[in-house]
Amino acid sequence: MFVENEKHITIQALHRMPYYLQKLRELKNEGVEVISAPKIAQMLNLNEVQVRKDFAAVSDSKGKPKAGFSVLELISQMEELLGFNNTDDAVLVGVGSLGHAFLAYKGFEEYGLNIVAAFDLNPEFIGREISGKIILPADKISEMCFRMGIHIGIITVPEEQAQKVCDQLVAGGVLAIWNFAPVHLSVPENVLVKNENLAASLAVLSKHLKEKMKNL
Amino acid sequence: MFVENEKHITIQALHRMPYYLQKLRELKNEGVEVISAPKIAQMLNLNEVQVRKDFAAVSDSKGKPKAGFSVLELISQMEELLGFNNTDDAVLVGVGSLGHAFLAYKGFEEYGLNIVAAFDLNPEFIGREISGKIILPADKISEMCFRMGIHIGIITVPEEQAQKVCDQLVAGGVLAIWNFAPVHLSVPENVLVKNENLAASLAVLSKHLKEKMKNL
DNA sequence: TGTATATCGGTATTATAATATCGATAACGG
DNA sequence: CCGTTATCGATATTATAATACCGATATACA
The missing domain is CATH 1.10.10.10 (Winged helix-like DNA-binding domain superfamily/Winged helix DNA-binding domain)
Known part of the structure; x- marks a missing residue:
């Protein structure tokens, strides 16, 4: 009852x-x-x-x-x-063009997301500062997430690296993953993956367009 | 039959x-x-x-x-x-952090999308070159889309400007809009809007996380 | 003060998508 | 070369989400 x-x-x-x-x-x-x-x-x-x-x-x-x-x-x-009024801490992995933009983007805070650390696999980026955050080497992901009690990870690496990065996040205790790589990620069932597949969106647009153009 | x-x-x-x-x-x-x-x-x-x-x-x-x-x-x-094997031309409006990243992003071509022009409302950006594209003033949107026969528009402006930009794209003959502004856009029914609402995704993540954390 | 009406909440229906079931069949092993 | 089996396509069932319907009710206005 x-x-x-x-x-x-x-x-x-x-x-x-x-x-x-x-x-x-x-x-x-x-x-x-x-x-x-x-x-x-x-x-x-x-x-x-x-x-x-x-x-x-x-x-x-x-x-x-x-x-x-x-x-x-x-x-x-x-x-x-x-949850837009209580902020969650997150880490971001992959500072290519998209990751770079996210680090610069002020809008996330408005939605209650605070990116506290950024990682990359490319040694060239490591140690550099982007939008006030020092880029750390990817092999520190698990350790850092665990130490800082981070539960959200943002993946903006190329598809080949996505699964590996994902595994490291999960190992570090991350429970929710925001995945911008166009790949399916395998995770334990208590972890949520929210896919942001730009290719999928483009597919929808392209399909619609193809049909429209046919009728002209 | x-x-x-x-x-x-x-x-x-x-x-x-x-x-x-x-x-x-x-x-x-x-x-x-x-x-x-x-x-x-x-x-x-x-x-x-x-x-x-x-x-x-x-x-x-x-x-x-x-x-x-x-x-x-x-x-x-x-x-x-x-439609990943035949390329569609598109224009992008709004060269803030996200728009900037998209102009730099090589991946779209792989999916058959080619950004041929970029616009902004901010006079500060106009005339500047970003990733090889000259930024044009937003009041040229309709004319350019029409002249170049563009049917896809990408909106990466702040929410206050999104509807106005959308109307200009539609006036220029755009049939499919990829909208990254967190607003509903009103369009004629033959135009497709594909919303990419990061806030909505974050909501899903945040909700999941809140439930997970409760069980600890 | 009484009547018309926009909107409510709840329930019923319909539409859409996911999954389960099953007989048929092509490849494989003995 | 013949049974075994994984997978197929088709159809049936179930789950999920969207929409239609309807009696109840608070506001607005005559």
Whole structure:
């Protein structure tokens, strides 16, 4: 007879949350205090029932008929859920062009991610400073993650090196991996890999384009 | 009584394709000529039926019982489908840290994407050369896209500017938009927006981590 | 103050994708 | 050369997510 305190949130709903959050913050800045699901749905091109369900999944506060939901309450509950108000430390491996950009990118902090160390396999980079971080040799990954209690790893190395780097992160106690290499990574089942496969996205774009062009 | 020549491929299947392709190329390099669905499934941590169905969706060549599928045929048919063997021209808008990295990134060409022009709103950047491309003023977007017959636009500007840039791309005849700004973009229905929302990915990671840490 | 209505929450239905099942068949070993 | 078996394709089932529907209710306005 335990109370189910964990709301079930689908992965798709989770992906929609940042869009809600962005729009809600916009509305807040315009002075809007209450917003209805159909209005949000229209703005984001979603189904109104889906919006209402998504809101119900994050929020325990109820919406009022004819009016809607409290913008401020939704914002704070979403930030809570998404972890954007408590910062996680992360390490980054691979300071090629993409890794370089991430080290320079200020936006991550806004989402609660703080890159505390960067590694590379290339001796040429090691010891150099990029955006205020000293680049460390890749063979120190496990040790450093363990010592600093890091649980998030970002992989921006070429595909050939990705699995090896991944193994080192896991050995260092990392539980969540953000993988930008276009390869499948094998990990123990308690570790989550979130793939950011640019090739996959391009495939979608390219397919769509091919179909559009055919009809011209 | 027309023959259905367009195979139906789900969006999820399309996302899996680059992983298959990567693995198949690896196998090809090892000299493997025929591979079975269960083996691929095991390597990529997928269901064997799913793999077989995905293969059937791209390929008209049949697999052989007890043996499997021709690695070479699968590779060429996937490349064909994904459009990795015919290059599309694209423009990029926003040369902040991420845009900068994309201009420097060589990998896109491998996937059939060629960035032919880059734009920015910031007068400070205009006229400067980054990775061999001259940065043009954003108000030239529509004109240039139209003149050069560009159909793909990459948006790497901050969220406040994204919708405006998007409208200009659409006005210039762009049909597919790769959006890295964490906002929903409104477009006509014949235009595809592929969102690459880093915040959304981080949300997934953060949620997973929060649950893991709770159990410690 | 009463009536119309936009929106709510909950439930039912439909759509989509993943997985399980099974008879058929080509390769392999004895 | 014949049984054994891994894998196939096709079909059935289950899981998951999206959408439609409906009675209840708070607000707005006559």
